[in-house]
Amino acid sequence: MELEPLRMQVFFPASLEIQEELLKAGFRVPYDKESGRKTPIPVVVSSREERRIRRSRLLKARDFESDGKFAMLSGEKTSIEFELTERGFLVLRPKPIEYHLEEMGFVSVPPRVWGTWASFSLPFSAYDELVNFLADFRNDDGNGFYTASRGSGGRIEVYAYKGRKGKDLGIPVFGYSLGLHGLTLAEEYFLERARENGVPEERLRYIKLGLRKRRETKAGLKVGLIWENGRPVEITLKLSTTEPRVRIQGLYGELVGKSRGELARTEGWYIVVHAGDFITALETVGRAFGGKPY
Template sequence: MELEPLRIQVFFPASLEIQEELLKAGFKVPHDRESGKKTPIPVVVSSRGERRVRRGRLLKARDFKSDGKFAVVPGERAYLQLEPTERGFLVIRPKPIDYHLEEMGFTSIPPRVWGTWASFSLPFSAYERLLDFLTEFRNGEGNGFYTASRGSGGRIEVYAYKGRRGKDLGIPVFGYSLGLHGLTLAEGYFREKAEENGVPEERLRYLKLGLKKRRETKAGLKVGLVWENGRPVEITLKLSTTEPRVKIQGLYGELVGKSRGELTRTDDWYIVVHASDFITALETAGGAFGGNSY
């Protein structure tokens, strides 16, 4: 099954592992106060709708318009493929076709301590199609699933999680792989930064800028719905990790945060969950406000 998401966002700056890999190679991550050189780790964004960002935050894009202060990136294409396996797993494969790279804006909480570091949004029109596609994996075991919500204004996000201990995670994730390899814009960005930082370009071929799940990584996928003014408008999927904690030596001291996985060279993006967990989480989130009759 192939769906077209509204947005894909992977926050690679949330990874201390990637930051350490770049620091060891000689890059100034994220910023060197003395020389002024900086290498912010890119956020990979693919947005179906036009996206307006501050010009200084746009690191790389194939096409955009700018008034000097803001940049407007036109709509981009991406796919989300869902592949059930014979053993009852569901492999979710995000595929950004058109995308751009952004610098992380200022946040009061450092991304390295966030739980969520990758998010995928689908139009709510895909909800019934997803349920029909996964109907054979219904097992009637909705007990043990709960919902949590947050909101502001007329927008409310409801997500499902499995078991009270999984409230920060969602449903269990058994494997994942996400990386900056194979992304033409990212490759061009790091070539430019290598020149700026005085890093030999041949060193780029040895960098590991991808992440895969370790055995000890505690990972989950939040499956939920976004409501606006009393109507569901989006299906939201958020990949989270909470443990173990990692430490690295940054440019200005030790940094501590949540592990995002094991460094690897990969251009293969995927997330693996139980198909029965996924459909139960969808239905649990869908029934949070009194049923699935929209």
């Protein structure tokens, strides 16, 4: 089964592993105070709706309009394939089709200490289709699952967690692969930065800009619903990692943050969870306000 998300955001700047790999290759990440040269690690973004961002934050895009201060990007397209295995695992395969690269804007908390570093939002209209697709893996015993919510104004986000040990994680993730390899815009971006920074272009063939789950990585997928003015409007999926912690030597001192996985030259994106966990989490958030979410 394949669905088209409303939005996708993968925050590769949250990875100290990728930052260290680029530093070792000779890039000035994210910013060199002396020369003024910078190589911010891109956030990969795809949005079905038109998007307006500061021109200075846009690193690379195929088509956009700009008034000098802001860039206006037209709607983009990506997809997520949901694949079931014989052993009861659910493999999510995000496929960026139309996307752009953004520089991380200023945030009070550095992304290297965030839990969530990849998010995908689906229209709520996909809820029944997902539930029917996974119906054979339904477990009526929802014990061990609980929800947490947060809201502001007319917007409420509700997420499901499996067990108290899974706080801030969601449901267990058994494997994942996300990376900048194979993304044409990312390849063009790093080629341009290599020329600006005096990094030999052939070095790009050997650097690893992808992440795979290690055995010791504590990872989870938060499955949630977003409500606006009393109605569910989106299904949201957020990939999080919390342990182990890693240390690297940055341009201006040691940096400490959460591991995002093992460096690898990734070929495709995927996230692996138990199908039973996914449908239980989805139905748990669906019942958060009593009954079905419609």
